[in-house]
Amino acid sequence: MTRRALDGRVVVVTGASRRIAIGAAIARRVVADGGALLLHSWAPHDAEQPWGADPGGPEALVDELRASGGRVEHVAADLADPAAPAALVEAARDAFGHVDAVVANHARSSAQALEDLTAAELDLSYAVNTRASLLLVQALAAQHDDARPGGRAVLFTSGQYHGAMPGELPYIASKAALHEVTRSLAVHLAPRRITVNCVNPGPNDTGYADDEARAAIAALNPGGRWSAPADTARLVAWLLGDEADWVTGQTIASDGGWSSR
Known part of the structure; x- marks a missing residue:
C-alpha cells in the first residue's frame, strides 16, 4: 500500500x-x-453572521469525513475561552495518542469600522483570533515529541498587509498580529523540529458574497476568479507534509496573484 503524506x-x-x-x-x-x-467547530459564531450556520451542523462534516474512511473526532468549543485551545490538543491526544500539527483556521469577523469600534469587540477579536492561535501553538509544543517528524503549526492571517480593509478593524488588527508573530515562533521552535508558517487565503468564496461582489472580486483578480477553499487546502496540505520540512517563518498568500495587482 502506498504511503500517504x-x-x-x-x-x-x-x-x-x-x-x-x-x-x-x-x-x-x-x-x-x-x-x-481532531475537528473543532463553533457554530454559534456562524449563526450570528449574515451567511448563517451550516444547516447540517458540524456533525454533517464529521459524518462525511468518517464515511470516507477518516479517523475523526469533533469538539465544539468557544475559542474566546482561554482554556479551550489546550483542551482541543488534550482531546486529540486522548483520542489518538499524540498531536503533530495544529491548523489555526478559525476567525472571528465583526465588520466594525472606526466609527463603530468598541473595546469589547477589539478584546473579543483578539481573544479568538490572536490569543487562541498562540495558545494552540503553545499546547502543541508542550506535548510534542521532538523525536517525531512532522511538527507543524499553520496560522491564518488575512490580506490586510496587501490592501486596506477599513470596515474590519478588529478582525484585521488581530489577524495582522499573527502575521507578525509567525517568524518569532518559527525561530523559537525550529530546534524542536516544529515549523511555523502563516497562510493568507485571499478573497475566498465561502458563500458569504452576493453575485455583484463575486463579479467585482473576480474582475480584480489576475486569474479571473475568487480563491476557493480547495486552493487554500492544497497549500496547507503541502505545509503539513514532509516536502515543506525546511520551510518555516513564512507568510504565504494563496490568492491567484491578487496581492500583486
Whole structure:
C-alpha cells in the first residue's frame, strides 16, 4: 500500500463549522492524506453572521469525513475561552495518542469600522483570533515529541498587509498580529523540529458574497476568479507534509496573484 503524506500524523484543525468553507476543505485534505483529525467547530459564531450556520451542523462534516474512511473526532468549543485551545490538543491526544500539527483556521469577523469600534469587540477579536492561535501553538509544543517528524503549526492571517480593509478593524488588527508573530515562533521552535508558517487565503468564496461582489472580486483578480477553499487546502496540505520540512517563518498568500495587482 502506498504511503500517504500524513499517514501516522495527528492534526488539529480549528474553525470547521461549515461544509462550504476553508476549514472543511482542509479537513477533507487531511483525511485524504491519511492523517487522523481532531475537528473543532463553533457554530454559534456562524449563526450570528449574515451567511448563517451550516444547516447540517458540524456533525454533517464529521459524518462525511468518517464515511470516507477518516479517523475523526469533533469538539465544539468557544475559542474566546482561554482554556479551550489546550483542551482541543488534550482531546486529540486522548483520542489518538499524540498531536503533530495544529491548523489555526478559525476567525472571528465583526465588520466594525472606526466609527463603530468598541473595546469589547477589539478584546473579543483578539481573544479568538490572536490569543487562541498562540495558545494552540503553545499546547502543541508542550506535548510534542521532538523525536517525531512532522511538527507543524499553520496560522491564518488575512490580506490586510496587501490592501486596506477599513470596515474590519478588529478582525484585521488581530489577524495582522499573527502575521507578525509567525517568524518569532518559527525561530523559537525550529530546534524542536516544529515549523511555523502563516497562510493568507485571499478573497475566498465561502458563500458569504452576493453575485455583484463575486463579479467585482473576480474582475480584480489576475486569474479571473475568487480563491476557493480547495486552493487554500492544497497549500496547507503541502505545509503539513514532509516536502515543506525546511520551510518555516513564512507568510504565504494563496490568492491567484491578487496581492500583486
